[in-house]
Amino acid sequence: MRITCPLCGDRDSREFSIRGHETYLDRPAPDAGEAAWDDYLHLRDNPAGETAELWYHGAGCAAWLRVRRNTVTHEVLKVDLVRDVTGGDHAD
Numbered sequence: 001m002r003i004t005c006p007l008c009g010d011r012d013s014r015e016f017s018i019r020g021h022e023t024y025l026d027r028p029a030p031d032a033g034e035a036a037w038d039d040y041l042h043l044r045d046n047p048a049g050e051t052a053e054l055w056y057h058g059a060g061c062a063a064w065l066r067v068r069r070n071t072v073t074h075e076v077l078k079v080d081l082v083r084d085v086t087g088g089d090h091a092d
Helices: 034-042 082-086
Strands: 002-005 009-012 017-021 050-056 064-070 076-081
Touching: 002 064, 002 076, 064 082, 076 082
Parallel strands: none
Antiparallel strands: 002 009, 017 050, 050 064, 064 076
């Protein structure tokens, strides 16, 4: 699979680490309670089809990316810098 980093260009996916679904950025409030934090940390959707995921370009520019791809075909549909879609790089 190839991922086109907005900063580095077309790269092999082995340069990146997947960090999970983009909803990972939606953390519960610090006082949300044990059940909310347990769900956030341990329950993950595993959708078949189009999804948005967080990827880290560790072997390149060290940018956090939102990768929209099809989990069935592995086709990469769009790649954005996280800081451009959230107003800041929340994934450090």
